[in-house]
Amino acid sequence: MHALRVNELSDDLSGVELGDLPAPERQPGEVLVRVRAASLNFPDLLMMRGEYQFKPDPPFTSGLELAGEVIDADAGSGFAAGDRVMGGNKTGAFAEIASVPQGGLSRIPEGLDFAQGAALGAAYSTAYTGLVELGGLTAGQWVLVTGASGGVALAAIDLAKALGAKVIAATGSPGKRAMLEERSRADHVILAEGRFRERVAELTGGALCDIVFDPVGGDVFDECTRCVAFGGKLVVVGFAGGRIAEVATNIPLIKGFSIVGLRAGEYARRFPERGRAIAAEIARLAEAGRIAPAIDRTLPLSHWREGFEAMANRELVGKVVFDVSR
Ligand SMILES: NC(=O)c1ccc[n+]([C@@H]2O[C@H](COP(=O)([O-])OP(=O)(O)OC[C@H]3O[C@@H](n4cnc5c(N)ncnc54)[C@H](OP(=O)(O)O)[C@@H]3O)[C@@H](O)[C@H]2O)c1
The missing domain is CATH 3.90.180.10 (Medium-chain alcohol dehydrogenases, catalytic domain)
Structure with missing residues (x-):
């Protein structure tokens, strides 16, 4: 073979x-x-x-x-x-x-072909575990997703929209911005360059984001610490940008937010019942046509x-x- x-x-x-x-x-x-x-x-x-x-x-x-x-x-x-x-x-x-x-x-799930089946599980279980299990996502909340064109990030955008959130997608690639506006379900697409907190504050009417989902790390993570609302969650998903960021602990203290590390596979292994429930919920949403990779x-x-x-x-x-x- x-x-x-x-x-x-x-x-x-x-x-x-x-x-x-x-x-x-x-x-x-x-x-x-x-x-x-x-x-x-x-x-x-x-x-x-x-x-x-x-x-x-x-x-x-x-x-x-x-x-x-x-x-x-x-x-x-x-x-x-x-x-x-x-x-x-x-x-x-x-x-x-x-x-x-x-x-x-x-x-x-019914209605999905083999290609969609192969593209669904890892990305959506990572997105679901980060947004819902760790982030506590509820309808109406603001969610910021960085590295927006990635497989996991696009799943997070799609899932957050399916669950009723308002979503800002942040991409580091200027050339992909228009494509993301067309192909993703995000309410807003912004460039993850420099001080993008000002743009996030403007779009959310000053509220900032209840959940920030960051697969990029590095400078993008640093700026994400400025985009989380009081009581919000900053979910550490990965380091696609190559640098593992460090954060001064006075920042989450003063701004009253939590930083939470995501390991979706390990979460499902440690909490197998939750793992099965997450997979079932993703299948239900896919069969209903509410999410698609x-x-x-x-x-x-x-x-x-x-x-x-x-x-x-x-x-x-x-x-x-x-x-x-x-
Ligand atoms: N925590 C977990 O349980 C878990 C599970 C699965 C994956 N992950 C992690 O999540 C991250 C994304 O995985 P993926 O499969 O979605 O990968 P992917 O499809 O390649 O997406 C990565 C995205 O990150 C952005 N990015 C920023 N700087 C980059 C750089 N220097 N090189 C490459 N990409 C860069 C790009 O988006 P823009 O161009 O739009 O900025 C890119 O599309 C990885 O770090 C992976 O290890 C974590």
Whole structure:
């Protein structure tokens, strides 16, 4: 089977190649899946460079998120041959066949195709955990989402709108602003440059934002600490900008807001009931047509480098989905 192998860690992806491998053998507790689509997430790129918190030893097959059909599963697992499933493990999705722990899979919501199934779970569960579980989002609140063109950020914008929030999307890429105005559901799109707090204050009538959802970090995070309303939440999602910010603790004290760290996967592992409830709520919203993942492009897996480079170079507005059969 085709599989995208990381033979050695590399910044320029020189240690990665598309190879032919034997199909994995299913272990008890796992489900064997014929992968129909797999989506790219920022941690896939970080893992290839050895920069992610989870550091598998090469060689390994890349890819944390897939959608496909069940080939084989344990009796009593709740899965049977032919079921349409989505999910994944931390690695192994960029291959024609994957063996996935059964807890890492759920059914593709009705009405979604394999590409949408592959693009839904990780981004929306991250968005839901950050906005609702940690942020306590309620209808009518103001939400600021940075790094707005990213897969997780676009899911956060879409979900916040579906739940009745007023959303400001902040992008660091001037060229993407018009595209975001057209393609995202944000009420306002602003540039995350310099002192963007003034613009946030203007748009919210001085109220600032109840929840700030920040996947970027660095200077953008620093300015985000000035955009949170009293009693609000600043959710630390990631460091796509490359710098982990530091904050003086007098700032949240004086401004009366909380800074909360998000680890969506770990949250679902530690609180499995909440994890299942989050997945069910995302499926319900998707089936009702109230949320839908933004897909920038679908590529054959043989064009994997184009997808990874587009992500690294910030060219995307939404997710890359790979067709692993080509
Ligand atoms: N905490 C969690 O549980 C969790 C779960 C999943 C992912 N994450 C993290 O969330 C972040 C986003 O993941 P994603 O899959 O949505 O990635 P993505 O699709 O590549 O989005 C990242 C976005 O960040 C912005 N950005 C700002 N500076 C950047 C830079 N120097 N390089 C690249 N992008 C930059 C870009 O948006 P603009 O051009 O619009 O500014 C870009 O589209 C990553 O840090 C990832 O590790 C966290």
